[in-house]
Amino acid sequence: MKKALIYICLIVMAITFLYPFFWMIMASLTPEKLIGSLTFIPDSFTFDNYLAMFGKIPIGRALLNSMFVSSVITLGVILIGAMVGYALAKTRFMGRNFIFYLIIFTMTLPFQITLIPNYITIVKLGWVDQYTALIIPFLVNNFAILMFRQSFMSVPQALIDAARIDGCSELRIIFQVLFPSIIPTIVTVGILTFMTTWNEVLWPLIVVRDEMVMTMPQLVTLFSVGGRADAQLGVKLASAVLLALPIMIAYSFFQKYFIQSMASSGIK
């Protein structure tokens, strides 16, 4: 009896979570005139909304931009995060604790303080409308550094000593000797970084005005608020579907890793 109640609650909630996605996908395939009355499955299907969208905005280009920006940032965050994390975990140098506390302090600093001056820095560097503006400020990630520091600390020192005696450089120690033993951390940092970068909107809106450099969420945002969709709901929804699709496909394959990664980011 009690169990039945739990199932009913969970099923009702699950429908509440799936229905909006279902509706959006169905509506994007519905002729414009019929969207207003759509609640479940449309009477007739069409790809017109998608075709109209490709004609109005360079969404394909935006997809490539997003892929490029997110991939470069993810790679950079992993490489730099591992280097700094390793230095903090396994080497001794003056100022090590100071840097560690600096990272903690930076993490607690609300971004509202740095938003305006960082924009001005980008302007002064001449990076407006450049990929550098989208990539460089995100290459160093405090959370990634702390994650790597944490997992390098549990790597046995003997492994490092042995490699040093064999004459390995520190970079080879990090990326060749130690990387295989911290794969879960790399996956976690990779998924989190890729996802947050893929979904980031505020920063691109500020530093990019050129449509050819825009990331996908930015283009979809401007398209849907700027009147470019000509009040055509179907086109707007089609662009939202296309924006959601890549990350949803990735999620369907790596669900477990997505959930674990996000959980560990909350727990720290």
Next chain:
Amino acid sequence: MHVRPKKKRSIIPYLLVSPYLLFFLVFVAFPVLFSFFLTFHKWNIISPMEYSGMDNYTRMFNDRLFWKSLRNTLWFLVIHIPLQIIFALGLAVFLNSKIKFKGLFRSVFFLPVIVSGVVVTIMWQQLYGFNGGVINQLLNSIGLGRVGWLTNPAMSMPSIAIMATWKNVGLYIILFLVGLQAVPEHYYEAAEIDGASSWQKLWYITIPAINPTIFMVIILSTIGGFSLFIEPYVMTGGGPLNSSLSSVLYIYKQAFEFYHMGYAATLGFAFAFIILIIIVIQKKYIEKKY
């Protein structure tokens, strides 16, 4: 004895941390100082900067929209945080019981977490529609009438708060599940022997045991509330009548629509200060309570 290669003062660690130091100087230290400097100036980026003393601060204290955006954010938090805790904890307790398809339910609840806020907002904008929106159609069909989710100034912020709860609850379910699994089973067994009801178990065992998770959810939601931008930007543009103007949206408007860089920096400082104060108060209050 522990054998180590001969220790010499090496520059290698410094080389390894140098990217971080560079980043810190350019994107953290300099901006914080420069932002503080900007709060005493008037500047639109193009013409030369003008010293304006405390003008930005006095202006802020007299700015109706500053207080409005702060009130809106607090109003958002008052609705969002309890909703978030009730739904996340409730669903986590259900998922922690002995039922089938746990993984499936968990994946479904987590779906909105991974999707861009833009997508979620565009979707909910349609669900909230006054005439065609599915929610109003449903309410109307059971005789409750239509609600101006996005058109009524009293409803716009609650509507965004409901949507934000829907988007984030999956993450907090996972955090609560981790917390719940750490509660020792024998606590519940002992309570059952004493004849405790489900509610009593929840209230006297579960909630005190997962208090740290509740605290974390409150902190993360508070930070989230003060970061609210894309939701009002896409859904309402901050309206109607500025009823959904969030703090970040107001900073954005001052900086990138009116080019009031000095004033926007002042707002940034003020909101950051308010966030820190609220978190300190929350920490003190919640730690005292248990």
